[in-house]
Amino acid sequence: MSNTDNGYAPHRDDPIYDQLHDSADFTELRRRYRGFVIPATVAFLTWYLLYVVMSNWATGFMDTQLVGNINVALVFGLLQFVTTFLLAWVYSRFSTSKLDPLARKLDDEYAAGRRSDADGGRA
Amino acid sequence: MSSQTLTTVLFLAVVAVTIGITVWASRQTAGAADYYAGGRGFTSFQNGLAIGGDYMSAASFLGISGIIALSGYDGFLYSIGFLVAWLVALLLVAEMLRNAGRFTMADQLAYRMRQKPVRQAAATSTVVVSIFYLLAQMVGAGALVSLLLDVEGDAAKNLTILAVGALMIFYVTVGGMKGTTWVQIVKAFLLMTGSALIVVLVLIKFDFNISDLLGTAASNSGQGQAFLEPGLKYGIDTTSKIDFLSLGLALVLGTAGLPHILIRFYTVPTARDARKSVLWAIALIGTFYLFTLVLGFGAAAMLTDSKYADVAASGGNLASVLLAEEVGGGDGSTGGAVLLAVIAAVAFATILAVVAGLTLASSTSVAHDIYNNVTKQGQATEQQEIKVARIAAFVIGGVAILLAIPAKNLNVAFLVALAFAVAASANLPAIVYNMFWRGFNTRGAVWSIYGGLISSVGLVFFSPVVSGSPTALFTDSDWSYFPLSNPGIISIPLGFFLGWLGSVTSSEPEAAERYTELEVRALTGAGSEKAVQH
Numbered sequence: 001m002s003n004t005d006n007g008y009a010p011h012r013d014d015p016i017y018d019q020l021h022d023s024a025d026f027t028e029l030r031r032r033y034r035g036f037v038i039p040a041t042v043a044f045l046t047w048y049l050l051y052v053v054m055s056n057w058a059t060g061f062m063d064t065q066l067v068g069n070i071n072v073a074l075v076f077g078l079l080q081f082v083t084t085f086l087l088a089w090v091y092s093r094f095s096t097s098k099l100d101p102l103a104r105k106l107d108d109e110y111a112a113g114r115r116s117d118a119d120g121g122r123a
Numbered sequence: 124m125s126s127q128t129l130t131t132v133l134f135l136a137v138v139a140v141t142i143g144i145t146v147w148a149s150r151q152t153a154g155a156a157d158y159y160a161g162g163r164g165f166t167s168f169q170n171g172l173a174i175g176g177d178y179m180s181a182a183s184f185l186g187i188s189g190i191i192a193l194s195g196y197d198g199f200l201y202s203i204g205f206l207v208a209w210l211v212a213l214l215l216v217a218e219m220l221r222n223a224g225r226f227t228m229a230d231q232l233a234y235r236m237r238q239k240p241v242r243q244a245a246a247t248s249t250v251v252v253s254i255f256y257l258l259a260q261m262v263g264a265g266a267l268v269s270l271l272l273d274v275e276g277d278a279a280k281n282l283t284i285l286a287v288g289a290l291m292i293f294y295v296t297v298g299g300m301k302g303t304t305w306v307q308i309v310k311a312f313l314l315m316t317g318s319a320l321i322v323v324l325v326l327i328k329f330d331f332n333i334s335d336l337l338g339t340a341a342s343n344s345g346q347g348q349a350f351l352e353p354g355l356k357y358g359i360d361t362t363s364k365i366d367f368l369s370l371g372l373a374l375v376l377g378t379a380g381l382p383h384i385l386i387r388f389y390t391v392p393t394a395r396d397a398r399k400s401v402l403w404a405i406a407l408i409g410t411f412y413l414f415t416l417v418l419g420f421g422a423a424a425m426l427t428d429s430k431y432a433d434v435a436a437s438g439g440n441l442a443s444v445l446l447a448e449e450v451g452g453g454d455g456s457t458g459g460a461v462l463l464a465v466i467a468a469v470a471f472a473t474i475l476a477v478v479a480g481l482t483l484a485s486s487t488s489v490a491h492d493i494y495n496n497v498t499k500q501g502q503a504t505e506q507q508e509i510k511v512a513r514i515a516a517f518v519i520g521g522v523a524i525l526l527a528i529p530a531k532n533l534n535v536a537f538l539v540a541l542a543f544a545v546a547a548s549a550n551l552p553a554i555v556y557n558m559f560w561r562g563f564n565t566r567g568a569v570w571s572i573y574g575g576l577i578s579s580v581g582l583v584f585f586s587p588v589v590s591g592s593p594t595a596l597f598t599d600s601d602w603s604y605f606p607l608s609n610p611g612i613i614s615i616p617l618g619f620f621l622g623w624l625g626s627v628t629s630s631e632p633e634a635a636e637r638y639t640e641l642e643v644r645a646l647t648g649a650g651s652e653k654a655v656q657h
Contacts, residue, residue, distance in 0.1 A: 029647070030642070077203055109649075
């Protein structure tokens with residue numbers, strides 16, 4: 001746990017990490033993870049900002065009444081809840097089926113191949 | 124029994140139960156992983172509840188339903204930012220942080236950068252965010268508890284602040300993460316069941332006809348249809364609209380950078396459990412904000428004119444409490460007195476759970492980042508580190524009490540929004556760059572953290588919430604050169620920009636080299652911290 005003289009934490013030179021990093025499984029895991037979260041983040045942030053901007057600057061549209069006293073603004077706001085729940089659920093499904101098996105496999109390879117148990121990557 | 128006596132009894136019950144939990148938890152706390160991370164042994168459902176308990180402050184329980192009761196739709200706008208923000212935590216932060224770090228936000232930066240500068244920067248921002256948030260909660264508690272117990276005067280407020288401060292120091296120093304987590308779980312349970320009960324009673328009154336509820340609220344509020352439309356609070360002019368956009372950015376990007384939320388991801392055995400706990404938290408928090416919608420509009424629809432005036436006088440904080448009394452049978456009825464007391468006790472538990480989480484997060488960072496890894500070169504024993512963490516909790520709690528007492532009559536509500544803005548401007552850029560960008564390095568991290576921190580605090584210092592407006596902290600003088608109360612629209616892009624600029628203007632091959640290991644560990648969990656076996 002001690003710091004080395006150059007200010008970095010020690011125990012960071014287990015070659016197993018380089019091997020895992022270069023493996024096809026890891027490249028695929030990273031591609032799948034980033035391929036999901038980056039577009040998803042752009043999408044939900046855009047959708048949220050659209051809602052905030054329209055609440056501010058498109059009040060005529062937002063004030064349109066749909067059924068009784070329920071207007072577009074309320075439905076738009078509730079849709080933010082729906083999309084948040086939905087994206088969380090989709091990500092959960094995606095990560096369980098597409099990410100976890102690869103991550104588990106790589107973690108097992110790490111456990112089998114690491115150089116020493118004593119300093120197995122402590123921060 | 125009067126509702127005041129009943130409320131006092133229930134307050135004491137909350138105190139007794141939480142003290143019991145804390146003492147029980149202290150017997151199961153041995154090493155640093157127990158004290159800081161509850162042994163990493165909580166289930167994802169327990170942690171999901173605790174995240175909810177940590178996150179849903181009195182500001183959201185009483186505050187948002189209060190804004191809805193007084194300003195209608197615009198309060199809802201607020202809660203949506205608080206909810207959508209959890210997607211940032213779910214997709215970009217929770218799992219990788221669990222895999223890469225140990226106890227604090229700084230751990231995952233220090234994984235590949237120079238320990239001292241990044242830990243100092245991250246600890247500074249952690250303590251600043253926590254103190255701001257803590258101060259807002261404590262001052263709020265002083266006003267709120269005197270309101271709920273119906274006692275007047277400065278002495279009552281001082282006593283409340285002192286009592287809340289002493290309790291939070293007790294939970295954290297004695298119970299550590301395990302005690303704090305259980306306090307948060309109990310609070311989340313009370314909050315959800317208590318507010319669900321009121322919501323159902325309100326909906327029964329309106330035969331589950333939402334349109335009817337909204338219509339009655341709109342006409343009772345005296346605002347008509349405008350009450351159901353965006354703009355009553357934030358849509359006054361272009362400045363207030365940009366201000367709200369700026370707030371919306373800070374809310375949605377700040378949540379995943381709040382230190383007391385981040386450390387919760389370390390309390391479960393694996394990254395998969397961290398993900399599942401965020402899923403539970405999203406379900407819980409989303410449901411809760413739907414409840415606040417009914418509570419707020421319900422208060423506007425059902426309260427009599429004089430009670431509605433009381434809500435307005437309290438800045439909205441009394442909306443849920445007086446609504447509980449109303450649906451229980453009204454002023455003077457037994458049912459009303461019971462429900463009022465229950466909701467007041469829930470609000471009290473809410474305050475306690477949040478301040479405990481904040482004190483724990485900041486004292487952990489002081490002990491683990493500053494004491495051990497900066498001054499002791501990582502050589503301190505676990506027992507020494509825990510001892511320092513307990514002392515730090517005392518000091519931070521003491522500072523919060525000493526600041527809250529003179530500030531008790533000041534308008535410090537802006538500090539909550541500021542805490543989110545600092546978290547979004549200083550912490551989030553560093554976390555996201557560190558996980559996704561090989562080229563990020565020590566200078567980038569230090570620049571983005573200090574740059575985001577200084578710019579957000581600085582802009583607020585020169586904003587109308589600090590001086591120059593009737594609701595400002597200092598009403599007598601005016602140095603409000605920055606027109607917005609929320610700095611996020613400037614400080615968040617600045618934090619990201621400085622992180623990039625610092626990184627591309629310095630060369631640090633070690634940081635890039637170690638990214639290989641960080642990335643493998645973050646994505647696969649290879650070598651991550653395991654749960655403590657008792």
